[in-house]
Amino acid sequence: MPDTSLSEDSELYLALDADYPGYEYNFSVTSDTVGVEASVENDSLLLLPAPDWTGSAAIEVILILENSLSDTASFVVTINELNDPPNAYDQIYYIEEDDSLFTTVPADDGDSLNGPYDEQSLTYISLSAFLHGSYDLGRTDGILSYIPNPDYFGPDSMEYVLMDNGTTSGQSDPLSDTALIVINTLPINDDPVLESLSDTSMFEDSTLAIVVSASDIDNEELSFQALSSIDEYITAEMVDTVLHLNSHFNWSGTATITVLVNDNMGRAVDVEEFQLTVLPVNDPPAFEDLFALVGVGFDFEIPIFANDIDMDSLSITLDDSFDYPEWIMLECEPCRLMGNAPDEGDYHFPLLVNDGSTTVSDTFNLESRYFQPRITSVDDVPEDEGGRVYIEFQRSFFDHADQNNQFYTIFRLDQVEDSTLWVSTVTGAAGGDETYVFEVSTVVDSSGEDNGITQFKVIAFMNAGTFESDISTGYSLDNLAPEAPTGLEAMVVDEGIHLSWDLSGSDDFQHFDLDKSLSEDFADHETFTLTDTVYLDPNYTLNEPQFYRLSAIDYSGNVSEYSDIVEAAVLSIDEEVLPDSYALYQNYPNPFNPVTTIRYDLPERAFVSIRIFDIKGRIVRTLVQGTHDPGRRVVVWDATNQNGEDVSAGMYMYMIQAGKFSQARKMLLLK
Known part of the structure; x- marks a missing residue:
């Protein structure tokens, strides 16, 4: 069988044929490498390279007949390289605001094996840039560095292309892939920033205002706080963005002032400190209390006090250019105002105090009021039988409607044996009225025999004290x-x-x-x-x-x-x-007090006896005892006994005896 070839990651089917008619047979196959898998199925030979494997493999095909005869055939199969596209992977990163990212973007050349043909160079090229930060993408190494814009938070992205320099069957065959890198910048709370505060100075007992500037990229609503290292002498207070410094108590020295700014979103603060120097000055002297309330007609002595924080020696004087009331004077060692206000009023006049270098003028306010009530009139009560007068007086200064347990008492000067004595006559509550009228009894009325002039005074019993009016006189009249x-x-x-x-x-x-x-x-x-x-x-x-x-x-x-x-x-x-007969008539008046008249008739000259008896029959008085000529006569009894002493009230009898005539009658004495 001839040598053959195929491309990486492909497969090859070869037909097998045997020229042995009449015999049954089968095929088997072997490969000298695991890189190529060889198998026989029916009369087909399948060659299947391992993924991404390239190279040559010796393939031996074995034919086995039924009589155990066999035959072999060998050939070499060559797996030619095929460039796999690189892999660029989408990736999402998370960083915090004002942080940075330094990483290698995930990518590979697409080959799982590192054969001689797989050693490729990768190139990283940005297709779309990050919009909210600066970055750098390593062209050959894929290292990404990213710095977000200051204080930016949110998503930012970049798309890049990944290219390799691979070959296919020895021929250049570059391939590429694209991916999206997303960087999410998470927000964080930025610290506020205070502008630097420089050391400064101020004078004692003064104020200083300093504008404080601060910024915060995340928040415009900042709050400020100021602290002083010596807050009993230097107070520091923030009002909006202005630092107010106040030096107190004539203190001088150095204090540390701390200013804090808070963004109100957490614990993000900034702090600035500076040194404040308080410079000493010559403090002017000052008066203390410059007000007094005095009573009209009362001698007063008001202490005058002044102080100087620098402990300078002080002198207090009047102002020569001012026209003071003639009844006011200033005495020193110790210094005091003295006088006696002749009338009520409000008086304002200057006083001067000098510490040796500085003279201070201030106004003293003096109020004079009538502490004592004032009698305005003593008038007879009209159309009466005397013994009473109306006394009208003006209230005490301390008489107010909201004050309880205050009252007035009017006294009358009486003659008691060989001396005079003030006698309390009438008392009334003080209710805040401007004037009062009291009805007061008198001992004697004004008449032709006695002018009846009587002295009176009013005493006000106030919570602030007891105050006595001047003496006034008046008299009562019997007008009826x-x-x-x-x-x-x-x-x-x-x-x-x-x-x-x-x-x-x-x-x-x-x-x-x-x-x-x-x-x-x-x-x-x-x-x-x-x-x-x-x-x-x-x-x-x-x-x-x-x-x-x-x-x-x-x-x-x-x-x-x-x-x-x-x-x-x-x-x-x-x-x-002349009367014709004896007679004794009823006394007139009857009842009587203290005198009554008794009439009787005598028709002839006779010895007459008229006597008074009490109810027990005892002789009280002999009114007539002697011989009298005839006629109509009267006798008067003044309710006294034989010794000229007044007798007690009650029933009495009077009896006449004249010649042979005798008669008695009753009469009633009232007391």
């Missing part, structure tokens, strides 16, 4: 006259004209004025001042009428209206006017 007297009667008796009337019902009654006139119009009259309710007028002209009227007067001199006018006349003294 007594009622007109009633019951005026006139009766002619032996001794003259007997007049009697009712007691006055006025509480402040003092006396009666009994007017007597010869004419009813009283154009010319005489007046008798009486306290009793009876009067015996022994002075008269026979057969001429006498007119009487009565008025009541109180202790304040108020005069009542006149009573009804009564008329009486003694016409004659003869037997015809």
